[in-house]
Amino acid sequence: MFLKNEPEITPELVKAHGLKPEEYDRFVALIGRTPTITELGIVSAMWNEHCSYKSSKIHLKTLPTKGKRVVYGPGENAGVVDIGDGMVVAFKMESHNHPSYIEPYQGATTGVGGILRDVFTMGARPIACLNALRFGEPDHPKTRHLVSGVVAGIGGYGNSFGVPTVAGQVGFHPRYNGNILVNAMAVGVAKREMIFTSKATGVGMPIVYLGSKTGRDGIHGATMASAEFDDKSEEKRPTVQVGDPFAEKLLLEACLEIMAKGCVIAIQDMGAAGLTCSAVEMGAKGDLGIELDLDKVPCREEGMSAYEMMLSESQERMLMVLHPHKEAEARAIFVKWGLDFAVIGHTTDTLRFVIKHGGDVKADLPIKELGDEAPEYDRPWSEPKKRFAIRKGDVPAPISNAEALLKLLGSPDLCSKRWVWEQYDHLILGNTVQQPGGDAAVIRIEDGPKGLATTCDVTPRYVEADPFEGGKQAVAECWRNLCAVGAEPIALTDNLNFGNPERPEIMGQFVMAIRGIGEAARRLDFPVVSGNVSLYNETNGQGILPTPTIGGVGLLEDVTKSASLAFKNVGDAIVLIGETKGWLGASAYLATICGHEEGAPPPVDLDHEFHHGIIVRQLIERGMVTAVHDLSDGGLAIGLAEMAMAGNLGAMIQDFD
Amino acid sequence: MKARVTVTLKNGVLDPQGKAIEGALKSFGIEGVASVRQGKVFDIEVETQDKSRAEALLKEAAEKLLANMVVENYKVEVVG
Amino acid sequence: MKARVTVTLKNGVLDPQGKAIEGALKSFGIEGVASVRQGKVFDIEVETQDKSRAEALLKEAAEKLLANMVVENYKVEVVG
């Protein structure tokens, strides 16, 4: 029977689901009747910012996603890029900003767990993890608690799962006081023919639920990601998602085993909005209907409603379309690893998304339109006003350069982060050629000679000062860091963390940053193959610094030829590549020494970046250089100091003027 | 004055440790265990001899440090 | 039937966690705490309704797994 004893859908209920009245009307028009509570829950998840990208989609389309090596670009769980010899690399970055503010440990663990699943659901074994963290001021009352919780959570998950955490960023700024950023990135490798996607094929194929049981974790987790924070966020405590790295390690091994044994047609991890997004996307991509019987879903709590099961964000779960004749073999593998394996439905040719529970139909929706008809906004935006340049002549030096150097080196953003990354196992798997602390991590692939370099970069002060140049600079710095270790940059992922898109000036930051990112990605032949958008990062109306984190991957044909930043020998000549123009606008010097962040950021000359990168890579390949370092925050002085400290050697620098 | 603060997970919050222990007990042939949930106890000695001041002090310690109020409950027992 | 097994460190055994908590409480400005020692509680539901059989089963579980008898003591309370 259908529509039995359904609660009344009131405007308050619609608002509580994060849907605007006009969005609800659009949904009612689409299905031609009042929705059930389960259907309202499903559409609230499918059409929120996190899953539909409604405020960002039209701008994301402008990014370059093609390239000679690109196998899968944005749209799959992770981007896939060819690295030769029949191998591919799969990688992506995602954010868990809001959950980490409410519960830092679990927010961070579930962020790492989710991004690892995005990689191994493609069939790739994760070989490296990175994370970009942004916290409030060190002396803000909550910062200490948030930092220890997030770092312990990242380590707790990655170390137990068994993937080295090898690179990342940790930054502090008052604008993150009420809204921290936790961006997690994972990189995996696979044989090209072993890559799986989420597209279902074949009618009547069994849909299988894999992994841990379902509970009431994080219901409204997905919609929360788009909910602005106010001081009452402590009370608004959805049941927090809890991560289980042990279950995830079992899930990895079990999934890779059924993939190797040819049991899998399509597979998708259950991320935000769990069963809903994964099942709908799986069917819609394959132009197939999906029918699920929730009575078959393994639950760990009694009396869960269809609504709760469809929106639960319990962790360590996957959804698979199974080759029917392989059911027994696949089930045995999951029993061996102690995980749940339950056939909970099948594909149909009706193009309908049908949910049954307790004999009743709880949802019957058009599967294609659920995704395609999601609202897409071209939100009004105002172009940020350009700031005027600040040159070295314009700034009287408040303290001596020597004192300034020490103060900068000791500042929270520029000081050594050994105290963080020594809590992460960065040596497991025995392939870590370059450890954290350099320009990029370098990881050998299996027994070599190939290797991957990986890093994540952004300078939020620059993006705040000029989103277009700031976006360009983030991509350029990531590209430079990969070249600095001798790797050929091949593709990037991004995590676009911005404030409330309904404010024109914030939307303007977003639009211009994407233009900058696109221009740099195009000019440097550095395509965007995956990414994530996190909006509404705002507390009490104050938005974070615009933070488009860029995660890059580079290839080394011979990993024994990578370069590091430490000075190696006494008497080596130090060569500076590129022109020094004395840009001080929005610089670390102004912020740390002069206490303000005025001025335009340094403009990025993409032609120079491209040629400098090629020259540096050739010098490294020919063994003509012993140390290489990219200059970024803090400029030449900090760059030289880092090279000297890493190498335990001094340096004599001529006077420039 | 001796006291004990017991910290346990709120209902509905997943307990990966409890889940692993349930599996382990079954595999060693210890039958008849329906569920296991793991928590923490803190045996604390406080200098004051005044029971109510001790309770107030331990309540503050629990809420500020010993318990994660987002996912855990706590109970204070002053043993005397 | 519900029961609780409490596992605590034997006297004299070093407790790094307890020591660290003592320090942390001071840094929160919570004075008057002489010592802290951390232990574990296991809230276990057993299928049997027979109290003595429950106690026997939990004793076996504690000695075989839940407690490391080299450094820990355990106590079984069947709550009923």
Add this chain to the structure above:
Amino acid sequence: MHAAVITFPGTNREGDVARALKQAGAKVTHAWHADYELPKGTDLVVLPGGFAYGDYMRTGAIAARAHIMDAVRAHAAKGGYVLGICNGFQVACEAGLLPGILMRNAGLKFVCRMQHLRVERNDTAFTNAYTAGDIIKVCIAHGEGNYICDDETLKRLEGEARVGFRYCDAAGDITKENPNGSLNAIAGIYSENLRVLGMMPHPENLIETLVGGTDGKGLFASLGKAA
């Protein structure tokens, strides 16, 4: 030398140690925790690093009671060699193969970094390729490496020279750079017959200059000669 590397659910360094053993010329087979017997002709059982059963409840506690561990105890009782690294050392203690317990690091944080060790004796199957007193640089990666035992056991371990390695600084000072608070800077201990070694540091990750150094090779080279 035939080594059987045991995998528990949650073990994650079985590949690293297998690579080091193969590099030293050993024949390596993998055994599953639920098996009842070790592979035929096993000379050395290796309990690798990782988070068996997620390190839940107590590190190594659940794994120590797996079926395969009965076979491992029997192997050790017959004089067979057993090497427990990191999580493997924790499992060995919980399984009664070695005395004492590995508790939470004194600093309460997981620590992963390079670590100097002093080789206490080189007349065992695990260290004959080193010289007694050698200072070697390997790595550590653990959250529960704080070796604790009662006074009686400590006296016996020291008296019978069953301490295999101690944490120290580059100059060999064992009062410095103890990463976790272990008694007497103990990083590894032997059983009475010197045929079971448990150690927290990871020699298997330091077997190539490319990834940091080769001081770990000595342990696997020694095993190659011994069996």
